[in-house]
Amino acid sequence: QAPQSEKHSPKVIPNHCSAKHYIRLLVYTGIYLFAFLVSSAVLVSLLSWSYLVSEDGVAEVLAHYSESLQDRFIEVPCSEDYDSHKRFEVLLCHSRLLFHAYQFVFFPPFYFCLLSQASILDLHSGALSVGKHFVNLYRYFGDKIQEVFTEEDFQLYRDVRRRIQQTIAQAFGISSSSMYLTKPTFFSRINSTEAKTTHDEYWHPHIDKVTYGSFDYTSLLYLSDYTEDFGGGRFVFMDVGANRTVEPRAGRVSFFTSGSENLHRVEKVRWGTRYAITISFTCNPDHGIEDPVLT
Ligand SMILES: O=C(O)CCC(=O)C(=O)O
Ligand SMILES: [Fe+2]
Structure with a gap:
């Protein structure tokens, strides 16, 4: 039982109803609300920033998948990888990248669609990677190859190659006749299955000229x-200080000089x-190859 003195002590009832208390309450509520909003905003921006530069470290999207781009040209400082090219007509020293959205109706070869893993197909040699091995489709199918590829497929490839070549020549201010198709040229098919060989490990940073x-x-x-x-x-x-992405979109062409820049x-x-x-x-010209043909 509570002691007697406590039982009878007078209760102190604060005067909650005074205007002074209301104002103080409002001021404190305002301050708390403001602090809450500011810290939420800071938290949200920190989270979105860390999302952008985390896992994949993307700092800037150069070409968003939903954008229909025409001729976006981005200049980057040139590397010295082209010094040996001075004997050619071509000036490669204002490199980078242009997007050109063609309305290509170009489907992956149906053979690819049957595979369950990552693969590449080289139309020149007929090499198709299947797991750890390469199958030569031209040798495998022999005379029956015409049932796998049609002349129209090859015509389409040549047409696409020519149009891309002309666009690159125009973008870089060089003559199309001083550029030569080179190997390898290939279709790539990538999915989330585990890599079977190091060739399947497409995700490593690289310089095409070196590779x-x-x-x-x-x-x-x-x-x-x-x-x-697909996702991912x-x-x-991978530029110094920033990773810049191109989001693939069917019909989108991206091109760039192949050096360390x-x-x-x-x-x-x-x-x-x-x-x-x-x-x-x-x-x-010594490294040039002819267009692939259906033999
Ligand atoms: O498919 C791509 O987007 C790039 C492939 C690539 O880097 C390469 O073939 O060297
Ligand atoms: Fe590459």
Whole structure:
């Protein structure tokens, strides 16, 4: 039981109803509300910033998948990788990148669609990677190859190659006749299955000139849509201080000089299947190849 003195002590009832208290209450509520809003805003911006520069470290989207771009040209400082090219007519020293949205009706070869893993297909040699091995489709199908590819497929490839070549020549102010198709040129099919060989590890940062040797200009034609057909799989330029992405979109062509000024990688594909074609050009006629033909 409570002691007697406590039981009978007078209760102190604060005067809650005075105007002074109301004003104080309002001021405190306002201050708390303001502090809450400011800290939420700081938290949201911190979270979105860390989301942008976290996992994939993307700082800037150069080409959003939903944008229909025409001729966006972005200049980057040139590297010294082209010194040996001084004997060619070509001036490569104002490099980078242009997007040109063609209305290509170009589907991945149906053979690709049957595969369940990552793969590349080289139309010149007929090499198709299947797991750890390469199958030569031309040898495998022999006379029956006409049932796999049609003359129209090859005509379309040649047409696309010619149009890309002309666009690159125009963008870089060089003559189209001083550029030569070079190898390898290939269709790529990427999904989220585990890599079977190091060739499947497309996500490593690289310089095309180092990886492929003869490349001076790389062009990439995308055949499927980021977010609709696959997740992840964005192309990333790894520039000093910033990663800049190109989000694939069917019909989008991106091209750039192949030297160290354009270090890049492709993000791992998280779901779905990503299709693209790599078509590249050299300024050195000795490294040029003819268009592929259906034999
Ligand atoms: O498919 C892409 O977006 C890029 C592929 C690539 O970097 C390459 O083929 O060297
Ligand atoms: Fe590359």
